[in-house]
Amino acid sequence: MREVPLRRVAAGACLALALTLPTHTAAMGVALAPRASLPTIERQVMCVTCKIPLNVAESDQASRERVLIRRLIAEGHSEAQIKSTLVDEYGPAVLALPSAKGFDLAAYLVPAAVVLALIALLAVLLPGWRRRARAQRVPESEVHRLRASDAARLQADLERFE
Amino acid sequence: MTRKRNPVVPLAVGLAGAALIGLLVYGIATRSPIRTLDDAIAVGLHPLAPAATQTLPVLGGAGKRSLSSYAGHVVVLNFWASWCEPCREEAPRLERLQRQLAHHGATVLGVTYKDTAADSEGFVRQYHLTYLSLRDTTGEFAHGFGTDALPESFVIDRSGRVVAISRGEAEEAFLQRGLSLAESS
Numbered sequence: 001m002r003e004v005p006l007r008r009v010a011a012g013a014c015l016a017l018a019l020t021l022p023t024h025t026a027a028m029g030v031a032l033a034p035r036a037s038l039p040t041i042e043r044q045v046m047c048v049t050c051k052i053p054l055n056v057a058e059s060d061q062a063s064r065e066r067v068l069i070r071r072l073i074a075e076g077h078s079e080a081q082i083k084s085t086l087v088d089e090y091g092p093a094v095l096a097l098p099s100a101k102g103f104d105l106a107a108y109l110v111p112a113a114v115v116l117a118l119i120a121l122l123a124v125l126l127p128g129w130r131r132r133a134r135a136q137r138v139p140e141s142e143v144h145r146l147r148a149s150d151a152a153r154l155q156a157d158l159e160r161f162e
Numbered sequence: 163m164t165r166k167r168n169p170v171v172p173l174a175v176g177l178a179g180a181a182l183i184g185l186l187v188y189g190i191a192t193r194s195p196i197r198t199l200d201d202a203i204a205v206g207l208h209p210l211a212p213a214a215t216q217t218l219p220v221l222g223g224a225g226k227r228s229l230s231s232y233a234g235h236v237v238v239l240n241f242w243a244s245w246c247e248p249c250r251e252e253a254p255r256l257e258r259l260q261r262q263l264a265h266h267g268a269t270v271l272g273v274t275y276k277d278t279a280a281d282s283e284g285f286v287r288q289y290h291l292t293y294l295s296l297r298d299t300t301g302e303f304a305h306g307f308g309t310d311a312l313p314e315s316f317v318i319d320r321s322g323r324v325v326a327i328s329r330g331e332a333e334e335a336f337l338q339r340g341l342s343l344a345e346s347s
Contacts, residue, residue, distance in 0.1 A: 048276040049243075049245055049276065060245060061245040064245065064278075064281065068278060088299060089277075089278040089279065089299075090276050090277070090278070091276060091298070091299055091300050091301040092300060092301070093276065093301055094276075103188070103189055103192060106185055106189070110182070110185065117174075117178055121171065121174075121175070124170075124171060125171065
């Protein structure tokens with residue numbers, strides 16, 4: 001029997017691995033991708049007729065939307081794909097989160113601006129508050145020091161109660 | 163001794179508050195249904211139909227159509243959805259109107275709103291609707307007509323002007339208006 005050189009065996013193994021690797025990684029990718037779930041998607045979309053989040057909607061339309069989402073989940077669609085399909089079917093109003101353009105952008109910018117404004121306000125006001133607090137603070141030595149006459153009266157009272 | 167207060171802080175807070183209120187008012191104003199068409203019709207004007215050149219996908223078919231492709235024809239534009247209860251009442255009346263309008267080169271044109279294609283197609287089959295419907299997938303076309311609730315209908319004359327509006331289920335008198343316009347012009 002002819003001996004197969006070790007280098008050829010190694011090259012063959014590498015080729016086989018290279019050919020099967022994409023299939024394996026794809027399979028792993030599918031397995032690793034988080035499976036879409038109805039409660040997760042329900043929280044992120046609206047009932048388009050009742051204009052409330054789907055997870056709290058009870059109408060017939062809400063039930064129809066759930067049926068569609070369940071079907072898409074059963075077909076193996078990802079969360080992003082399902083939301084994209086919902087937008088295709090019902091329009092962008094189906095998404096609970098405002099879009100990041102036009103007036104809807106205010107939903108993201110205003111809270112950030114409010115936080116920044118509060119930080120700026122504190123930066124302006126805090127030094128003044130601290131200065132005033134320091135100025136109003138009574139020295140400890142003054143609080144505890146008794147005048148000689150008061151000390152004598154206190155001593156006399158204590159002796160009378162003994 | 164009275165302490166002198168820094169006027170910058172109350173001024174900045176006041177301005178920020180005013181800006182927030184302004185933003186809120188702007189948001190409400192832009193999100194509210196447009197009533198320009200209703201106002202114009204109320205004073206006897208016939209405004210041009212909005213978004214007439216916007217193309218929309220044909221329900222249950224291929225390609226896209228726009229309102230402007232019906233130029234020269236009277237159109238009874240009807241916004242509907244399969245989930246809309248009054249639309250169920252209205253559909254047979256619109257289908258009867260369609261059969262009458264067809265004799266005069268006019269048509270009912272449906273536009274579905276916030277509805278899945280499958281549900282809309284089921285509705286078309288259930289009520290044996292023969293007139294064409296388009297799908298407003300973004301809601302922008304409906305917004306142009308101030309449509310925020312269903313059903314709503316608009317009679318559009320041959321020159322593409324809105325001559326009558328029905329917000330809610332279209333009554334017989336409204337539908338007759340469309341028919342008489344088609345017959346007279």
